[in-house]
Every structure is written in C-alpha cells, then in structure tokens.
Amino acid sequence: ACCGQAASAITYDQLQNMSYNEVRGTGLAAVCPLIEEGSTNLADLKPGTYKLKNLCLEPTKIQVQEEGLTKGSGPQWSNTKLLTRQTTNLSDIEADLKVGPNGAVVLKESDSYSLNLAPITVQLPGGERVPFLFTIKARPHHNTFGYYSSSSHMPLELEASGDLSSFGGQIRVPSYRGSTFLDPKGRGGSTGYDTAHALHTRADDEALESENLKKFDSGIGQVVFSVAKVDPGTGEVAGVFESVQPSDTDMGAKVPKQVKVQGLWYGQLG
Structure with a gap:
C-alpha cells in the first residue's frame, strides 16, 4: 500500500472472492493484484x-x-x-x-x-x-x-x-x-464573490489578482x-x-x- 501502509498481497481471483465486509478496513481496496505464477521473460508476451x-x-x-x-x-x-x-x-x-x-x-x-x-x-x-x-x-x-x-x-x-x-x-x-468551489473568502471560478468580501477597495490590487481571479486550468505530466x-x-x-x-x-x-x-x-x- 502507498507510502509504507501495510496491506497483504493478493491475487485477482482471491480479491474477487472476498465480500465487501472482508475487504473493508483491511487496506486491500488500495492494493493492485499480484501475479502468483508467471514469467519474467518478456518474450512470453507474444506480438499482437x-x-x-x-x-x-x-x-x-x-x-x-x-x-x-x-x-x-x-x-x-x-x-x-x-x-x-x-x-x-x-x-x-x-x-x-x-x-x-x-x-x-x-x-x-x-x-x-x-x-x-x-x-x-x-x-x-x-x-x-x-x-x-x-x-x-x-x-x-x-x-x-x-x-x-x-x-x-x-x-x-x-x-x-x-x-x-x-x-x-x-x-x-x-x-x-x-469551478463552483468557494475559498474561505467566498471567491470561486463560476460563483461567489469577485474579490475578498472585506477588501472591496483593493479589488484591482495586483498582489491579490491571483487570489481573486480563480482559474480552472490543467497541467501536463x-x-x-x-x-x-x-x-x-x-x-x-x-x-x-x-x-x-x-x-x-x-x-x-x-x-x-x-x-x-x-x-x-x-x-x-x-
């Protein structure tokens, strides 16, 4: 399991045969199955x-x-x-x-x-x-x-x-x-205040621009x-x-x- 959290290794068939109550609280929901038997020879993965x-x-x-x-x-x-x-x-x-x-x-x-x-x-x-x-x-x-x-x-x-x-x-x-999330000042992307409610006089302050103008944007990885x-x-x-x-x-x-x-x-x- 992630970052040192303990959870038992388990195969796909074993996991499928477990009930919800058997999985709950064990950490197995965060574990990917393992291959019990297999080969480390990648040539066994045939072209196709x-x-x-x-x-x-x-x-x-x-x-x-x-x-x-x-x-x-x-x-x-x-x-x-x-x-x-x-x-x-x-x-x-x-x-x-x-x-x-x-x-x-x-x-x-x-x-x-x-x-x-x-x-x-x-x-x-x-x-x-x-x-x-x-x-x-x-x-x-x-x-x-x-x-x-x-x-x-x-x-x-x-x-x-x-x-x-x-x-x-x-x-x-x-x-x-x-975009509908509101920060502690009530500012959001598509709803909420345009500026911090207590700072109307500083609405155009460049120092607050990044906080006031919420952007729903994505990054690349x-x-x-x-x-x-x-x-x-x-x-x-x-x-x-x-x-x-x-x-x-x-x-x-x-x-x-x-x-x-x-x-x-x-x-x-x-």
Missing part, C-alpha cells in the same frame, strides 16, 4: 493486439520536488507522508495494447467516460501539505462548459509508446478544485510503464510505473510543485 482490462495502478512512493537545502544545490526530491485515505490507487481502466514483433509497444486508453482520478494529499518533512490529483488521463481541457486550454491538441485518452521495458506518454492533470512479469496462461501482466505531474495550484493562486509517483501496475490481456 490485445484488450487490456482491469488495469490498476498502485502508488507505493510519493515524492515532491523542493529547492535544495544548501546554497547552490539544485532541486531535490523529498519523501512525503500520506495524509489522505488509503484508496489512492486507480483501477478498472481499459486500454488497447499493441505489441510489435520487435518488442515495440503502443498503449491507448479506451474507457473515455471513466474519471481515473484519485485526490491525494501528502506532507513534506517541514510540515507543508501538498494536494494533487493522481491520474493518467489525457483528456483536453475543452468541454461543453467552455473550459479551454491551448494544449487541446492532445489525445482524448492516454497514448503511451516505447518498448516493454519502458513505454510512456503525456498526461493531463485537471484542477484539484471545481508524464507517465512511464515497464513490464516486469507475464502469465501467458491467465493473460495477466504486471510491472512498475513512474509519473511526474504538477500539484494543485489552488485555482491559480499558487505555483504548482512537481510530484513524482512511483508504484506497481497490473492488468489482464484479452
């Missing part, structure tokens, strides 16, 4: 076009980029403590997976209507809390409500390419807050997968992943931090 179902991503380590502690040192990745619920994983994702004769891989996420988002908050060693949306979506920031981003040329879903040892692609990270184990008999495949994505900006009021998520993934080929 597959439907990847029950794709699951389980974070095991979350780091946030901070400035170096000593003068002249560059940015460094700091370990964090998970503050939110244990269900930090993404699950039940579907994708099309194509494996070429030379080991080339193309993965295209296919379930357009799933959210595939997990709101997570972590704490840095100094006490600062960093919220972010863990996701592998690549939907453009343009919809019937009029939200738009200049990067709308990106595909609707994740498209990852490479080889079995490393294939990845760009992801889009939506705003952590929705990157995710990379690696295949580690295959079971040709069951069609199960598993490996590790790493994503780097921006944190929450409080709807434009804060500069986002870079968040690195590392973990395990699992899926079934059909």
Whole structure:
C-alpha cells in the first residue's frame, strides 16, 4: 500500500472472492493484484493486439520536488507522508495494447467516460501539505462548459509508446478544485464573490489578482510503464510505473510543485 501502509498481497481471483465486509478496513481496496505464477521473460508476451482490462495502478512512493537545502544545490526530491485515505490507487481502466514483433509497444486508453482520478494529499518533512490529483488521463481541457486550454491538441485518452521495458506518454492533470468551489473568502471560478468580501477597495490590487481571479486550468505530466512479469496462461501482466505531474495550484493562486509517483501496475490481456 502507498507510502509504507501495510496491506497483504493478493491475487485477482482471491480479491474477487472476498465480500465487501472482508475487504473493508483491511487496506486491500488500495492494493493492485499480484501475479502468483508467471514469467519474467518478456518474450512470453507474444506480438499482437490485445484488450487490456482491469488495469490498476498502485502508488507505493510519493515524492515532491523542493529547492535544495544548501546554497547552490539544485532541486531535490523529498519523501512525503500520506495524509489522505488509503484508496489512492486507480483501477478498472481499459486500454488497447499493441505489441510489435520487435518488442515495440503502443498503449491507448479506451474507457473515455471513466474519471481515473484519485485526490491525494501528502506532507513534506517541514510540515507543508501538498494536494494533487493522481491520474493518467489525457483528456483536453475543452468541454461543453467552455473550459479551454491551448494544449487541446492532445489525445482524448492516454497514448503511451516505447518498448516493454519502458513505454510512456503525456498526461493531463485537471484542477484539484471545481469551478463552483468557494475559498474561505467566498471567491470561486463560476460563483461567489469577485474579490475578498472585506477588501472591496483593493479589488484591482495586483498582489491579490491571483487570489481573486480563480482559474480552472490543467497541467501536463508524464507517465512511464515497464513490464516486469507475464502469465501467458491467465493473460495477466504486471510491472512498475513512474509519473511526474504538477500539484494543485489552488485555482491559480499558487505555483504548482512537481510530484513524482512511483508504484506497481497490473492488468489482464484479452
């Protein structure tokens, strides 16, 4: 489970045979299944076009980029403590997976209507809390409500390419807050006050502009997968992943931090 939380390893069949009461409170809801038997020989994953179902991503380590502690040192990745619920994983994702004769891989996420988002908050060693949306979506920031981003040329879903040892692609990270969210001063994106209620005379103050003008915008990240184990008999495949994505900006009021998520993934080929 994420960031050192203890939970037992379990196979897909074992998890499916458990009741809700057996899973509740155990941490298993945040665990991706493992492959009980299989091969680490990636050649056992034969070339072809597959439907990847029950794709699951389980974070095991979350780091946030901070400035170096000593003068002249560059940015460094700091370990964090998970503050939110244990269900930090993404699950039940579907994708099309194509494996070429030379080991080339193309993965295209296919379930357009799933959210595939997990709101997570972590704490840095100094006490600062960093919220972010863990996701592998690549939907453009343009919809019937009029939200738009200049990067709308990106595909609707994740498209990852490479080889079995490393294939990845760009992801889009939506705003952590929705447009109807109100901050403690009653300001929001599509509702609420335009300025802090007690500071009407400073409505046009440049120092308050980022706080007053709420933006529902999205950031861009990157995710990379690696295949580690295959079971040709069951069609199960598993490996590790790493994503780097921006944190929450409080709807434009804060500069986002870079968040690195590392973990395990699992899926079934059909």
